[in-house]
Amino acid sequence: MKIILLSGGSGKRLWPLSNEARSKQFLKVLQDPQGNSESMIQRIYRQIRQSRPDAEVVIAAGVAQKDSLRRQLHGQAQIVYEPSRRHTYPAILLASAYLLDEKQIPEDEMIAVLPVDPYVEQDYFERLCAMEQALTDSGADLCLLGIHPTYPSEKYGYIKGRVVAGRSYCRVDTYLEKPDLEKAQRLLKEKALWNGGVFVFRAAFARALIEKEIGQVSFTGLRERYQDLPYNSFDYQVTEQCASLVYVVYDGEWNDMGTWNTLTAKMENADGGFVIRGENCVNTHVVNELAIPVVALGLKDTVVVASADGILVSDKHASSYMGQYVEQIDNRPMYEKRQWGEYRVLDFAQCRSGKENSLTKHLHVEAGRSLSYQLHHLRDEVWTIIDGTGLFLLDGEIREASRGDVLYIPKGHKHGMASREGVDFIEVQLGTDLVEEDIERFPWDWGERLS
Numbered sequence: 001m002k003i004i005l006l007s008g009g010s011g012k013r014l015w016p017l018s019n020e021a022r023s024k025q026f027l028k029v030l031q032d033p034q035g036n037s038e039s040m041i042q043r044i045y046r047q048i049r050q051s052r053p054d055a056e057v058v059i060a061a062g063v064a065q066k067d068s069l070r071r072q073l074h075g076q077a078q079i080v081y082e083p084s085r086r087h088t089y090p091a092i093l094l095a096s097a098y099l100l101d102e103k104q105i106p107e108d109e110m111i112a113v114l115p116v117d118p119y120v121e122q123d124y125f126e127r128l129c130a131m132e133q134a135l136t137d138s139g140a141d142l143c144l145l146g147i148h149p150t151y152p153s154e155k156y157g158y159i160k161g162r163v164v165a166g167r168s169y170c171r172v173d174t175y176l177e178k179p180d181l182e183k184a185q186r187l188l189k190e191k192a193l194w195n196g197g198v199f200v201f202r203a204a205f206a207r208a209l210i211e212k213e214i215g216q217v218s219f220t221g222l223r224e225r226y227q228d229l230p231y232n233s234f235d236y237q238v239t240e241q242c243a244s245l246v247y248v249v250y251d252g253e254w255n256d257m258g259t260w261n262t263l264t265a266k267m268e269n270a271d272g273g274f275v276i277r278g279e280n281c282v283n284t285h286v287v288n289e290l291a292i293p294v295v296a297l298g299l300k301d302t303v304v305v306a307s308a309d310g311i312l313v314s315d316k317h318a319s320s321y322m323g324q325y326v327e328q329i330d331n332r333p334m335y336e337k338r339q340w341g342e343y344r345v346l347d348f349a350q351c352r353s354g355k356e357n358s359l360t361k362h363l364h365v366e367a368g369r370s371l372s373y374q375l376h377h378l379r380d381e382v383w384t385i386i387d388g389t390g391l392f393l394l395d396g397e398i399r400e401a402s403r404g405d406v407l408y409i410p411k412g413h414k415h416g417m418a419s420r421e422g423v424d425f426i427e428v429q430l431g432t433d434l435v436e437e438d439i440e441r442f443p444w445d446w447g448e449r450l451s
Helices: 040-051 063-073 088-102 123-138 181-189 203-214 219-224 260-264
Strands: 002-006 056-062 078-082 110-115 118-120 142-147 157-163 170-177 193-202 245-250 254-256 275-277 285-288 294-296 302-307 310-315 335-338 341-350 357-365 373-375 379-394 397-402 406-409 415-418 423-431 440-442
Touching (some): 002 088, 040 063, 040 118, 056 063, 063 078, 063 335, 078 088, 118 123, 123 142, 123 245, 157 245
Parallel strands (some): 002 056, 275 294
Antiparallel strands (some): 142 193, 302 310, 341 357, 373 415, 379 423
16 A cells, blocks of 8 residues: 655644644644654654554655655655645645656555544554455445544535445445535434545556546656646545545544644643743643743633744634634745754845845754755845854855854855854845745755765
8 A cells, every 4th residue: 555645735724833834734733652742744654654664655745845844754755746736636646646657556556645634543544454445345436534523514524324234344325525514513413424534545546537637647747737737625526526435434533633723632731932821721722932921811712822923812713713814914934944944034124225125034054954055136135144153155165154254145146055063144135026936046065064
């Protein structure tokens, strides 16, 4: 069996910690068995390896997640990057095309697709074997994982079916994706199950879907025509239309970690960061990433989250519905972790002349890491070293840079920074259009200079 792990989107319901660059699955708000902080993707990848140590795992992810994946999984998994964000149907097809075309898996190979954000017990992954067996015994095209619902929700698909005599799987009679609340309430009374977002199918099934879209199974061809694929979920595009469906049931713990309401229920610590709380706070979580204190008094069933990207104060249940409000926020990310370290935006202002803007960042380049060799077309930069020492690269010339050095980089000039023991500097960008996309990268080998 091959496993496709869907790294997911930006997780807007976990704003303001989660954004396009620092998606929800990379937030280290959980704990591993040794008590160390871990993220959702680290947790589920660890559980997959415990259950199926020899399984070939392919992660489908957006390009913006590249640095986070490298930092957190250390190259342990194969990653297929989507050319653009196109929902789960195109993502699953692209990862399947990689397995079929690049890895040349056989037609009868089973492919399992898993979401990255459920909080589950280890036997959740053991059910993959039961799903594989269900497809073998039934001859069906697609197998789902049924979850016992705890409340009528409009966020999930619903499965109605019947047990097959003498078998451990069930036939699907009706599948309905994301019904309204009234239908969800009726489906609960009819003993319907939630679709847990896990799919198992044969490679031949994926081949047919890909050929339907582009006429042939070609990983390169699918990437080139990715923008033309339907912007739709796999549930709507395939599951609702599939006439040959079976499912198996998972009875263990299952929590969708996509909202603050569900995530805080699994967070070991009530608070994070500089937080002062009164004793009269009840069922309240406060997460503070800012360098200023947050004081919480008299709060009940509340989540408070403060970060460089914004501040959330919400009733825990209401926080599940904030996606529509976050859609109204169009600000650039103010904090990002990258493969080389991290940066935080400190200020954005218009210059006194009114002709240009300035953007100020604090950057930390970790020991043994380096910024890419790059140039910008729309901005000048001024770097001021505030701690540590680094190697500054400008148009092919390398020099030592240490505390107090001020480095001027005009637009159009190639530059980079490397660090042996860690270096911090302030970057001031000057220009009319200060965006992360204004960057062109070039190869450069630091060789033994970082050793």
